[in-house]
Amino acid sequence: MRPESETELAEVIAGASAAFHIRGGGTRAIGVTTAAEVLETGGLSGISLYEPGALTLVAQAGTPLAEIEAALAAEGQRLAFEPMDHRGLLGTTGEPTIGGVVAGNVSGPRRVQGGAARDFMLGVRFVDGAGQVIKNGGRVMKNVTGYDLVKLMCGSWGTLGVLTEVSLKVLPVPETTACLLIDGLDEAAAQEVMSRALTSPFEVTGAAHAPGGPGEHPLTLLRLEGFAGSVAYRTGKLQEMFAERSVRVETDPQRVAALWRWVRDVEIMQGTGGDVWKFSVRPSEAPGLVAQLRAAHPVERVLYDWGGGLIWIECAPGTDLRPSGLKGHATLIRASEQTRLDLPVFQPEPPAVAALSAGIRARFDPRGMLNPGIMA
């Protein structure tokens, strides 16, 4: 099914008797749904409003992300939450859509400083499981009118409603960018460096560490963005802060962009055979957690982002990496369908929280029509 309008989409869902697997670009498979029929959102496409002076963009949910990024680039603006492209990691093909980005709350390295996809969401329209068209939020930056269903929809992976339109806050592309590179740190030292950088007044917009680096040796990356004079000043300040380390500075915009794409898209785990997990934890606890996981499991590759708050871990297929009593969240991002059926893809919630989530699902999609099972 590929409805061409919101009205048609609403009719399709209202009149359906079997559940749908909702698909934007089909590049970000997560859990496994029991639904057989695919419902594509690609027919709902196009930017409906773009006001660069108000930093606002409204688009149909099926609009290709590339189309949005091109429109923004033409005005010197961008999606500041830097959504990851999952195709390399998951081996998927297809054209990512803005609806998919929102449904998955997909962010990138800049999340640590600038916020996640959910922090840039201004409004949504969606069709719920009963086929009703619902709107929430709007297209203005400050809005506390009623409950914030915009946040709720962002990251609900199509299980509460099919997004038809999203409205986003966008930001200017900074004039200059630079990346500080520090070689050879162990994980505890790297975590400390990232934490010191992020607690400095110098507005670090990316802090990542790859123990296995791009070429077998550890590499720590810190990113600065802004006006040329300011970036030069802050680069100097950070070099002073880490004077005891050997710090290289990359200022070529293309090479800086490539480095952060490498982090954002977890290129280090692309085309490799293991399962990939994503941990969201308290940054200072990250190296300890990784050491604990290494001791218990065959861990193959590790990448720290968000100053340690986000850890990507590759391990042998079928491993249940999630430790009991984890303070934080572990999500299984890449694994065989069987593993994704055997292990919870999302962090299991405590019973009282799970009851709230289940209650919300039951009201937004009482017949279980939308991506059933995908977040189980």
Place this chain on the structure above:
Amino acid sequence: MQMPEPNPAILARKARIVERLRSVLPADAVIEDEMETRAYECDALTAYRCPPLAAVLPSSTEEVAAVLKLCHEEGVPVVPRGAGTSLAGGALPTADSVILGVARMNDVLEVDYADRIIRVQTGRTNLSVTGAVEEEDFFYAPDPSSQLACAIAGNIAMNSGGAHCLKYGVTTNNLLGVTMVQMDGTVVEIGGAHLDAGGLDLLGLICGSEGQLGVVTEATLRILRKPEGARPVLMGFDSNEVAGACVSDIIKAGVLPVAIEFMDRPCIRATEAFAKAGYPDCEALLIVEVEGSPAEIDEQLGLILQIARRHNPVELREAQSADEAARIWLGRKSAFGAMGNINDYMCLDGTIPVNELPYVLRRIGEMSKEFGLDVANVFHAGDGNMHPLILFNANQPGQLETCEAFGAEILKLCVEVGGCLTGEHGVGIEKRDLMVDQYDPVDLETQMAVKDVFDPAWLLNPAKVFPLAASDARRNVALAAE
């Protein structure tokens, strides 16, 4: 503004309810004397008052849970209260409700600079969160005007903003986790010291739910390192259109000031008479503030001033010292006080798309003549969050009603141009009946269905946010069960 009739069955059981509250709380934490409950009869929307059945001041999550469980069993509505600074009537009680004040819960539970978080009990005031971390040069970013008095609990309930949220975001962007007690006494932990979690974003849903989904007792907040410095610049223009165009050009140029504040002529004149900040007498005034090292500030202000000059300002004043910076902010910060000095006023809070500023200001001017009441405009221009102040005389019969009708028309205008009813104050009772102008019945039904999940009996702050007619059937399920 109408409130539901109190449930006589609850009023009749007052003695028993108070006795049960006393059985789970220390003696001094239960207030039932009719003189003393008066202290809780209203919040900062003082036009509406009603003493509650009783007020309780628990000191811990456990005590909050015990109170809620008991009220749930008794079918008694509970109105959570932070510091009582709501301008929207968010903490207005009904005669049959228990006020649950979190004022005694103001401890700092944990500070971790390396992980950039603070965990506090939610009765703590907004400014004192920053106070707890500023010796290490950190701060908590959301800065509502009432930050000296307002509590984090209320900030979370209303998703409060402030002058500096253009750069740092509002409460929801700076909240990482909560401990929340549900109406039946269940305690849940949502989020924590980590960033985004998988699963449904219940944290985002709770923030801004106006105390209708649960009582948040503890919160993990993001703290940030203070910038090296900040400097404001003041600009005067001879029309609102030009000032609006200047705001838009600054934003488009890629500068991200921490604040862009706008005042119109009536506001400039009133504050000048009151605070004598030395503002120019012009149609529109902007205060733009940027942050960084002195050189970084120079770089940004250089660009901003260059843009401003293209719009032929009647005045451009860059602060050369801390004293001059304070003088630039003086008038803006005393704007509400200045208005209060002249008159009674009603402060609105609609948000509009930034590019609609000139049109909306012109329409407000026309409506001001139609309704015969003066309006002064002061607002956060960078994000389109307007605070029109309607001046009226509360002692003159009928003026409050005229003022409310005028305010409603301004908010409808905000919605009409693509904006919303409230940018940072919340709906409360004040904008409750206007929700139908922004949302269709099905939109409101979906929001109310969320409350059904968290509070099936509709006992938590029940007469707020949704028009009474829309929530009537749900609220009266509880009554029918009596």
